[in-house]
Amino acid sequence: MPVGTQEFSYHLGLDFFRKMESSDVSSADVEVSLSAKRVGDTYKLFFTLTGVIGIPCDRCLDEMEHRVDTTYAMSVKYGDEYYEGDDVVVIPESWDAYNVARAICDTVMLTIPIMHTHEEGKCNEEMSRLLRQHSAAGDDTETDDTDDGGSSDPRWEALRKLKNNN
Ligand SMILES: [Zn+2]
Numbered sequence: 714m715p716v717g718t719q720e721f722s723y724h725l726g727l728d729f730f731r732k733m734e735s736s737d738v739s740s741a742d743v744e745v746s747l748s749a750k751r752v753g754d755t756y757k758l759f760f761t762l763t764g765v766i767g768i769p770c771d772r773c774l775d776e777m778e779h780r781v782d783t784t785y786a787m788s789v790k791y792g793d794e795y796y797e798g799d800d801v802v803v804i805p806e807s808w809d810a811y812n813v814a815r816a817i818c819d820t821v822m823l824t825i826p827i828m829h830t831h832e833e834g835k836c837n838e839e840m841s842r843l844l845r846q847h848s849a850a851g852d853d854t855e856t857d858d859t860d861d862g863g864s865s866d867p868r869w870e871a872l873r874k875l876k877n878n879n
Contacts, residue, residue: 721747725764725817733818739776740767745817755790758813762820771829773836773844779829785820 723745730738743764750757761784770777785800789811792803804811830836 716751718748718750733814735818735822737768738766743781743821755788758787758789760785760817760820768825770831770836773841775837777831779825781821781824783820783824787816
């Protein structure tokens with residue numbers, strides 16, 4: 714790459730995330746612009762990412778839209794051996810290219826909050842009701858341990874009733 718600044722742009726579709734094995738991503742439309750500046754032996758890379766991806770909602774598991782609007786800066790330089798830090802990568806002299814796909818993918822994934830859900834009221838109601846019931850039943854198990862429950866476990870009673878009704 715010559716000294717100076719070069720601009721690149723990429724479009725990330727679903728294929729990209731499939732290749733990167735980000736299986737939670739179910740749709741994608743993200744524009745990436747990369748400005749790469751060579752200063753001596755160091756390449757300064759500056760990424761701007763904007764677009765939208767589809768990921769499963771934590772509350773109902775249906776696809777939700779997640780907006781991506783972020784920037785990321787890193788440096789790539791030549792050195793004796795491969796090293797990858799938070800925002801600097803050292804590559805051996807023998808490499809004639811550095812693949813930015815992993816950095817781009819990680820940057821997108823880092824924009825996803827730990828808890829991500831549809832807006833209030835936009836969830837798949839049927840599914841979130843089932844999941845709430847499931848987690849409520851899960852909580853019961855722990856408190857049940859202390860009583861001599863066993864066969865009189867109310868959950869089994871409920872199941873039995875369901876079975877008899879069918
Ligand atoms: Zn939801």
